[in-house]
Amino acid sequence: MSRIDQFASAFLAASKPKFEHREVCIERVLVLTDLDEKLAGAYGARVRDFLGGLGQSEALAWEVVTGERCRSIGEMLELVAEWRPHLVCGYRNLHSGAWRWPHSLSDHIEVLTQVTDVPVLLLPRPGEEKGWEDATGAPFTVMALTDHLAGDQHLVHHAVEFAGSGGRLLLAHVEHQAVFDRYMDVIARLPRIPTDLAREDIKRQLLKEPADWAAEVTKELSEAGVAIDVRHLVQMGQRLPTYQRLISENNADLLVMNTKQEGQLAMHGLSYQIAVEMRSIPVLML
Amino acid sequence: MTFALSAVAHSVHEVPLWVTLLFSAVLVGLVLSLALEEKLHAKKSLIVGVFAVISLLLGAAFDLLPFGPVTNVFGEELALPVYIPAIDWGVIAIILGSSLFVDVTSRSGLFTWIAIRLTKLSGGDPLRLLWFYGGMTVVFSAVLNNVTAMIIVGSLTAVSLDRLGRRDKLLSFLLVEGLLTNVGGLLTLISSVPNIIVGTAAGISFVSFFVVAAPYVLVATIVTLLLGARWNGIHKLATEAEKEEAAGLVAGFDERDGIESEGFLWFAAAMTILFILVIATTSVLPWVSDLGMGFVAMSFAVIMLIRYKAEVDRFYDAVDWDLLGFFAGLFVVINVMEHAQVLGLIGQGLEKVIALGDIGGTGVLLIASAVFSSVTDNIPLAAMLSKILGGMGTDPSSPLWWSVVFGANLGGNITPIGSASTLVAVTIMHKHKLDMSFVGFVKKALPYAAVQLVFATIYVLTFLR
Numbered sequence: 161m162s163r164i165d166q167f168a169s170a171f172l173a174a175s176k177p178k179f180e181h182r183e184v185c186i187e188r189v190l191v192l193t194d195l196d197e198k199l200a201g202a203y204g205a206r207v208r209d210f211l212g213g214l215g216q217s218e219a220l221a222w223e224v225v226t227g228e229r230c231r232s233i234g235e236m237l238e239l240v241a242e243w244r245p246h247l248v249c250g251y252r253n254l255h256s257g258a259w260r261w262p263h264s265l266s267d268h269i270e271v272l273t274q275v276t277d278v279p280v281l282l283l284p285r286p287g288e289e290k291g292w293e294d295a296t297g298a299p300f301t302v303m304a305l306t307d308h309l310a311g312d313q314h315l316v317h318h319a320v321e322f323a324g325s326g327g328r329l330l331l332a333h334v335e336h337q338a339v340f341d342r343y344m345d346v347i348a349r350l351p352r353i354p355t356d357l358a359r360e361d362i363k364r365q366l367l368k369e370p371a372d373w374a375a376e377v378t379k380e381l382s383e384a385g386v387a388i389d390v391r392h393l394v395q396m397g398q399r400l401p402t403y404q405r406l407i408s409e410n411n412a413d414l415l416v417m418n419t420k421q422e423g424q425l426a427m428h429g430l431s432y433q434i435a436v437e438m439r440s441i442p443v444l445m446l
Numbered sequence: 447m448t449f450a451l452s453a454v455a456h457s458v459h460e461v462p463l464w465v466t467l468l469f470s471a472v473l474v475g476l477v478l479s480l481a482l483e484e485k486l487h488a489k490k491s492l493i494v495g496v497f498a499v500i501s502l503l504l505g506a507a508f509d510l511l512p513f514g515p516v517t518n519v520f521g522e523e524l525a526l527p528v529y530i531p532a533i534d535w536g537v538i539a540i541i542l543g544s545s546l547f548v549d550v551t552s553r554s555g556l557f558t559w560i561a562i563r564l565t566k567l568s569g570g571d572p573l574r575l576l577w578f579y580g581g582m583t584v585v586f587s588a589v590l591n592n593v594t595a596m597i598i599v600g601s602l603t604a605v606s607l608d609r610l611g612r613r614d615k616l617l618s619f620l621l622v623e624g625l626l627t628n629v630g631g632l633l634t635l636i637s638s639v640p641n642i643i644v645g646t647a648a649g650i651s652f653v654s655f656f657v658v659a660a661p662y663v664l665v666a667t668i669v670t671l672l673l674g675a676r677w678n679g680i681h682k683l684a685t686e687a688e689k690e691e692a693a694g695l696v697a698g699f700d701e702r703d704g705i706e707s708e709g710f711l712w713f714a715a716a717m718t719i720l721f722i723l724v725i726a727t728t729s730v731l732p733w734v735s736d737l738g739m740g741f742v743a744m745s746f747a748v749i750m751l752i753r754y755k756a757e758v759d760r761f762y763d764a765v766d767w768d769l770l771g772f773f774a775g776l777f778v779v780i781n782v783m784e785h786a787q788v789l790g791l792i793g794q795g796l797e798k799v800i801a802l803g804d805i806g807g808t809g810v811l812l813i814a815s816a817v818f819s820s821v822t823d824n825i826p827l828a829a830m831l832s833k834i835l836g837g838m839g840t841d842p843s844s845p846l847w848w849s850v851v852f853g854a855n856l857g858g859n860i861t862p863i864g865s866a867s868t869l870v871a872v873t874i875m876h877k878h879k880l881d882m883s884f885v886g887f888v889k890k891a892l893p894y895a896a897v898q899l900v901f902a903t904i905y906v907l908t909f910l911r
Contacts, residue, residue, distance in 0.1 A: 163594070164874060165763070170558050175605050175704040178694065372700070422527035 173365070177311030179377045181384040184321040186390045190245035192236065192268070194227035194255045195286060203286045205385050207249050210283070210442070211293055214322065226353050231255060240276055248272060252439070259285060265435055270427055273419045279318060280419075282435060282443040292413075292442055299327030300413040303393075305334075305403060305434075314419065316377055318446060319416040325387045330410055331377060332393040333370035334402045338405055340366070363396070370394045400433055407441055416444040450601040461787045465508050469786035472501055476779060480823050484863065490823070496774040501782035502529060510785040532781035533774050536740045537642055542770060543743025544636065547721060548590045549761050550750035552598075554714035555704035557586070561602045562701035570610050570692025573675055573682045576619060579603055580671045583623045584663065587630025588637045589722060592867035596627045600874040606908070609695050617880045618678035622670065624871030625894050628858045629666045631867070632659045634841065636725055636739065639773075640828035640854040647832035648840070648847040652726040652739075652801075658848065662905045666898050673894060710753060721746045761850055793834040800846065804911055808845045809903050810873030816899055817855025820860035828854045845910040852902040859895040 191207050193200040204224030210358070214220070223243055231235035240248065253259035254268040265282075273280050284292055304319035316331070323329050340363065348355045374392030381388055391408050407415070415438060419431040435443055476497040483490060505511040515523035516531055551557070564582055568574040579599050582642040585713045586595035631638035635645040635655040645655055674680070683689045705711050724731070724746075728739050751758050783789055799814070800807040818827050831850045840846055858865025862884055868891075875882045 163597050164601060164877065167552075167558070167597050168604065168877075170555075170704045171562070171602045173604040174558065174562055175609055176698050176700050176703070178698040181693075331852050436577065 176372055176376065177313075177372070179313060179316065179380045181380055181386060182313075182317050184208065184246075185203065185316050186214060186246040186321065187221060188243065188245045188247075189222050190243055190248045191222065191224045192230060192248060192250040192254060193225060193286070194231075195312055196228075197226050200224050200226045206286075207283060211249075211281075214324070227254045227255065228236055230268075233268055236268055236272065237275060240272070240278060245278055245280060248276075248278050249283055251283050251285045252436075253285070262439060263436065265432070269435075273427060274425065280445045282445060284439070284442070290440060300325040301328040301330065301411055302414045302416055303330040303332050303334040303407060303410065303412040315416060315418055315446060316333060318444060320381065320386060320388060322416065322444060323388055326366060328389045328391070329377075330391050330393055330406070330412060331370070331374040331382075331416070332403065333395075334399045335363075335366045335394075335396045336399055336405075337396045338398065340396065367394050367396070399430060400437065402427075403434065404438070407438070412441060414444060415440050416446065419445045457525040461508075461510065461785075463497070465510075466787045466791055469501070469504065469783055469788045470791060472497060472504065473779070473783055473788055477826065480826070481821050482834070487618060489768045491768045491775060494772050494775035494779060498529070498778040498782075501779050502552065505782045505785060508786070512785070519572065528779045529781075533777040534643075534646075536646065536738055537639075537777075538770060539740025540636065540642055540743045540772065541639065542765065543740060543745070543747045544591065545765060545769075546747035546761055547717075547743060547750055548594055549764055550747070550754065551714045551718055552594075552756070553706075554710045555688075555702075555706065556711055556714045556718065557590075557598050558602075558704045559608055559701045561598055562699045565606050565631065565699055566696050566701070568696065569604075569689060570696040571608075571683050571689065572612055572615060572680050574784075575606070576622065576675055576680050577622060577671055579619065580626050580667065580674070583626040584630035584633070584667050587867070588633035588663075589718070592627035592631040592638055592865065592868055595630060596624060596870040596874075597866040599623050600871060604874060604878055606696065606699070609698065610692055611695075613878075615678065616878060617875060617882065618674065618680065620871045620875050620880075621890055622674035622678075624868045625674075625859045625891060625898075626667060626670055627867035627871075628855050628865055629663055629670060629898065631865075632666075633663045634659070634726075636743075638855055639825050641851060642739075643825070643828045644832050644847055644851050644854070647836045648844075649842045650847065651729045656726070658910065659851075661909075662852075662902060665905075666901055669895055669897060673897065677893075703808060713753075714750070717746065717750060733881045776826055776829060780826070780833060783830075783902050784833065787829065789834050789837070792830065796831070796834055797838070804845075805907055808849050808906060808911065811846055812849035812853040812903055812906060813899065815850050816857030816860065816895075819854045819857025820895075824854040824858055824865060834851065845906050848906050848910050852899075852906060856895065856898050856902055857899060859891055861891075 188210070189207075191200075191204045193203050195203060201224060204222065207224075208222065211220075223245070225239060230239050250269055250272070252262075252269065253264065253266040256264075256266040256268075258266065267281065269282065271403075272278075279356065284290060300323050302319045302323040304315050316329075319329055319331075343362075344355070344359050347353050347358045371392060371394045372392065374390070378390040378392075381390060393410070397400065415434070417431050417434060418435050419427045419435070421428040426432075435445060476494065479486060479488075479493045479497070480490065482548065483493065486493070502511070506513075511528050513528055516526045517523055533535070559876060561582060564578045565575070568578045579602070583595050583599045586598060599839065600623060602618055604616060607613055607616050607619065628638075631641070633656065635641050635650065635652045644650075650716055683692060721742075724734070724742050728742055729735050734742060749759060754761065780789070796811075799810050802810055815827060818824075828850060835844075835846055835850070855865075858868055862868050862882075868887075872882055
């Protein structure tokens with residue numbers, strides 16, 4: 161490694177993202193259902209209960225949509241464009257009979273997350289209590305997770321908003337062990353790169369960046385006087401089982417994650433996996 | 447026909463002129479090969495090594511070399527290969543010790559800490575950043591060496607301008623910084639290799655060197671920065687909103703990121719100050735004065751290495767062996783050239799230049815040194831001229847020494863191959879996909895170099911004569 165690269169690396173490592181606390185404006189909430197009016201109303205009430213501590217909850221404008229009003233995806237998108245909500249709530253397999261088989265999200269939800277910029281809160285299906293039986297209104301324990309945690313202000317702003325005053329924010333980042341092992345395996349075959357040094361330094365840097373970001377978030381929230389307990393959970397592992405374990409160990413009430421990936425029409429791979437499989441907890445998809 | 451050495455006062459023996467001319471051709475070949483280093487795709491040490499081998503073989507073939515035992519200070523006779531005493535081991539020790547010391551000190555995070563603190567202090571204002579980085583380049587060049595200074599400041603410039611969204615100014619910043627490395631390289635006796643060689647040969651002390659060079663360095667730095675800002679359209683931020691945004695962006699730099707240990711950081715800072723103080727006072731310190739600056743540099747390197755006692759080999763790997771090999775080979779070539787009376791021949795030419803008078807001779811020597819240094823390495827020039835001036839018994843207070851010092855350093859600013867630090871500046875430009883050809887560099891750098899050389903000539907002729 162040349163000395164130019166050495167110093168360039170030192171300065172790049174020292175150049176860190178800054179976090180600036182901003183409140184998220186949530187005043188209009190749209191609840192999408194595929195139910196008739198009576199059941200939709202009951203489901204809407206349950207959602208209100210769950211989001212009881214959100215912002216100025218008494219001032220929130222709510223719109224609960226029956227199945228009749230947005231049977232097609234086009235109708236749903238028109239409704240969102242017309243009503244301009246700050247948050248859309250829904251559940252997996254909306255307008256789909258595939259809910260019996262827990263292997264997908266449904267066309268409605270997938271298109272909604274990728275076409276609009278509105279955050280989508282994925283809740284348990286009507287009649288299911290598992291996942292939100294204990295959580296009725298903030299403060300919540302919110303886990304923000306992504307494979308690119310460092311520098312993601314949007315994600316943290318939403319997580320802080322949903323945790324509410326007195327809540328707990330868990331900044332979670334799991335580095336993919338299998339991918340890391342694959343690269344280390346390649347490096348071990350390259351004589352010009354010292355394997356042990358590469359393993360040690362790359363691993364340390366991979367974990368340091370999200371940890372530094374979490375420290376920055378903690379510092380800024382504290383300076384901004386936000387009453388929230390911030391913890392960071394940064395580790396290596398197989399992503400899905402590790403996230404599942406972290407959720408369970410930390411009694412998280414809500415997951416917050418990004419679903420969009422630049423230059424891609426489909427939902428971000430890991431987000432899709434989590435959204436499909438993490439049925440035991442509400443998921444906010446940005 | 448023989449050529450009798452008249453100017454250089456060392457062991458004189460007669461050498462046929464054609465033999466001297468043959469060796470002169472070898473020397474010209476070396477200089478041209480160094481000038482074409484990039485085209486040859488060969489490292490300096492190898493180029494000069496090849497010429498050292500040729501010179502030694504020819505020297506032996508023509509019976510020019512003083513084979514036989516060497517008598518040491520104890521009066522003992524030692525069997526040493528003829529090329530060993532040809533090398534100035536004092537200079538090699540200074541360079542090896544200093545580079546090890548700087549390398550280990552860098553590891554403490556001290557230099558990155560200073561650089562980032564200054565960046566934050568600038569508030570991200572481009573004009574203030576140019577002045578801060580310019581000042582830092584000069585100080586780092588003076589205290590460390592100009593290549594390390596360019597690497598540190600150039601790398602930070604690229605990262606910080608990128609962060610500030612001012613990438614369009616990167617080329618201008620790197621150019622000005624590159625030019626300032628050679629100005630900063632003038633500040634002290636150990637700031638650049640030509641200074642070490644000329645200063646050692648002339649017997650100029652560290653303090654005397656600093657006192658003479660500092661006023662020029664100060665003025666040249668200010669003028670270069672003023673011109674750099676003006677010619678490249680680098681202005682202050684106008685609105686409060688712009689200032690606030692820029693300050694927010696540079697606030698994201700964490701100066702503590704590279705610091706492994708707070709204690710070692712402070713130790714490194716203290717050792718750097720102590721190193722400068724001891725180097726500055728080497729000539730008057732009891733015992734140390736006899737051991738010399740090479741001993742001081744090596745001692746400080748050893749003390750710093752204790753911190754990394756289990757992995758010192760990593761620092762040995764990072765030593766610029768090409769540079770050290772280059773010096774060793776160069777000293778051998780010059781020694782052979784001395785025996786072949788080539789230096790005497792050049793000395794005769796130099797006598798004619800000096801005969802132009804105090805003003806003409808000094809001025810022409812400065813400009814000629816600059817022009818020569820701009821197309822090839824300034825170290826052979828400094829080594830050769832020092833040997834010749836020393837051989838002529840030139841007084842340490844003579845402005846001729848300073849003509850060589852100013853010319854050899856500032857000549858590096860005319861072309862990208864004129865000095866190692868300008869070459870580093872161009873390397874960083876290319877690394878960041880900035881277009882900078884040889885001619886392009888000369889076009890941009892020549893106006894600055896011309897101003898610096900005019901100032902230097904006036905300074906030497908007015909104040910040092």
